[in-house]
Structures are given as C-alpha cells and as structure tokens.
Amino acid sequence: MLEVFILFCLGLLLLLPPQVFLISGESQLMSFYRYGIPIEDENAIRLKRIVERKGGLLLLALILYLPYLGLPLFALIVFSDAVNLYLFPALLFAGFLIYAQNTGTILAFLIKLKQAKSTSQEPA
C-alpha cells in the first residue's frame, strides 16, 4: 500500500518540472510569434529551439512523457516482489491520469502556437 503511495507521489513530483518548463516558456514564445517581442526567458529560448527544429514537437512530447516511462521500470526494480496484480492496476490508473494531463498540456500548447502564428503582427 505504501509503495503505491510512494509511486503516486513520485509520479506527481515528476509531473511538475516538465509542466513548469512548458508554462514558464510558452507565454514569452507566444508573444514572440505574435508581436515579435524578443525572448528573454531561458526556458522560452529552449522551447523555441525545440519547436523550430524538425521533429521538434515529437521531441517536446517525449520530454513531457520521458519521466513517466521510467516509473514502471523503477517500480519493477525496486519493488520487484511487490509489483504484481494489485500494483499494476494502480500504476496504470495513476499513469492514465498523468498521461492524460500531459496530453492536454501538449494539445493546449499546440493550439496556442497555431493561434499565435496565424495572428502574428509586426511590433508597434
């Protein structure tokens, strides 16, 4: 039971850094695409570099999902005796919520990016 709890907390902790990366960078990136305001934030610069390279969006999705790919592996190694019928549904369940959250974040980012690029205007 406690293992499930620890894994769940770990999943939630892993959820934060990629989301913070995206949230902190995206607003500056959007105003760059829309109004041409120069980017200052380091995360935004990184995000721009990722978005503008070929296959960048795929890479972005991978960055957001990568920590969770390690989670089941971690569970298998550390709790090798405990990972069984009852832990896997819990992992899948927690995983489903976390993956769905991140899919929503990426979709929202893509829609914002498209909007910003389609309404781009020269800086005043």
Add this chain to the structure above:
Amino acid sequence: MDSYTLVDMRVHDINVVTDLDQHDPNSATPPPTQDPPAGGEPEPVVYDGTKGTPKLGSTFMVEDFFESNSQDVQAYWTGWWPVLHIRFSFYPIPEINLILHFTIDILGSFSIDPETVLNILNPVLMTYGVKNAQNVDNVYQMVMRDIVDYLFGMGGVAWRVAWAAALTLKLTSLVMDTGPWGAALFAANTLIYVGALIAGAAQVVQDALDGILHPLVAAFILILNALAIAVDGLNKLYSSAKGDTELNRLQEAGNLLTETEIENKHRGVCFRYAAGLVLMITACGLVTAGVGLLVWFLAQGIDITYDTVAT
C-alpha cells in the same frame, strides 16, 4: 669524465623512535587549557582544520552503525559456474527492512536477485492490526481491490466526474482567454470539478461511517486524490503568476494589445488564480478529511483491522 667520486654509500644503522606524546609537526596541538589567564585575553587557539572532537556518544553511534552494517554485507560464491553473490540486508528497526542482493559471474554478467526488496509496509500494516506477516500480501490485494472496486463502481461516480472535469479544465483554460463566455465556461468547469470532489469526499466519508468502505481505503482515496488536485491547483496558481508577468511585459513593450485583449488576459489571470486557490483549499480539505477519518475511528476504539482470513 669521471667527476663524481662518491659511488658507494652504505647505511649502517637506522634508529626509529615512536613517541606518541610528542607534537605532530603537521598539525600543531592546541594549548592544553583554553581558559583565559586571570585578567587577560584568552590564548589564541591554533586549529588543525578539524572541527572539534566529536562527543563520545556520537562516536559510538557512528561506529556502531558502521560495525553493524558491515556485518550485514555478505559476499559468497555459489554454483559450478562461479557466481559471486553480494547481499546487503538492512534492518534499522524490526519493521523496516531493505535487502539488496546482486549477483555477478566471472564474465561480468550482473543481475539483481528477486530477493531484493524494500519493505517499509509492515509498520503501517501493523498499525492496522495485521499481526501475521504472511497475511501482508493478502492485505495489499484487498486494499487495492477495494480502492479500484469503489472508484470504478457505483460509489465512485462523483470521483469519475471530477477526473473528467480535471481533464476538460485544460481545454476550457485555453478557451478562457477568448472572452467572457470562455471565462464563464472555465468557471463552470472549475465549479463542477470542485463540487464533484466535495460530493465524492462526502460519499466516501459517509460510506466509511456506514461500514460500506474500510476506513483505510477511504483515507487513501481521499489523500491520493488530494495530492493530484494539489498539483492541479499549483499549476493554475503558477500559470496565473506567469500570465500576470506576461501581461505587464506586453504592456511595457508598447501599445500592442487592444482593450479587449488586455481585459481578456486580465480576466484569465484572475480566474486562474481563483481556481488555483479553490483547488488548493479543496486538496487541504480532502487530506484533513482522510486523516480525520482515521483519527476518528481510532479515537472511537473501533477495530479497523482487515479480515485477512476471508481471502
């Protein structure tokens, strides 16, 4: 060219003296007493770089720790094909144990033995009266089965509504910046989310009090969901703060935004902040309810032991 006359030197005698009382030339010994002389300044102390002498108690503790742990590491060979086993077992208190068991053969093939385990469950389960360690696995399965059964059964309807609302919140958060209707949609979504959470929590508490749901299961449902909601709340608070910074930045950059855009962005910042705050408060409420439920049961002296015999 033979300018060196000394070609042979013999050492006849070397005298080595060990005197532990003498000063170590590499680190000066501090003066024997650090009490200041009568009416004068204290003697300056020359430090040798070490930070004082550890107390005898802590020295013993550390020594004991290393000594006992060094005894816990076992290395032995097995099999006709030589395989080296390294086994480390750590029992800081009887209820917690960590066993690391690695094997490596002469070709360097490394593997982790299935015995490897980090068992920190027993203290929790012992609290709930599981006396027999052999029943522990049954208890895990029962608790997990009960959580899954409840959340995906009739009792978990409100929770499922809450999760759905949590997922749509991402999308309504996007629509919010388009205008007042988007903001209204976001507010409605947040209200459904929080309302469903409260309804779900109330149902869980009621079911636990009615004896339909085991208190341990109820507490875990509340606390686990609270953690997920807290992440959502933090996310909203953070995006609100970022949105505010960005709005200021855009306004400083010049007259880029129309009045409507400024209004929409400002509304977005306020609504996100409010949603974040409400979600954080709800999360705190759920944790309090979960912990409170267990405390209430324990205070009432009600036995909340799992009946492991039933499985």
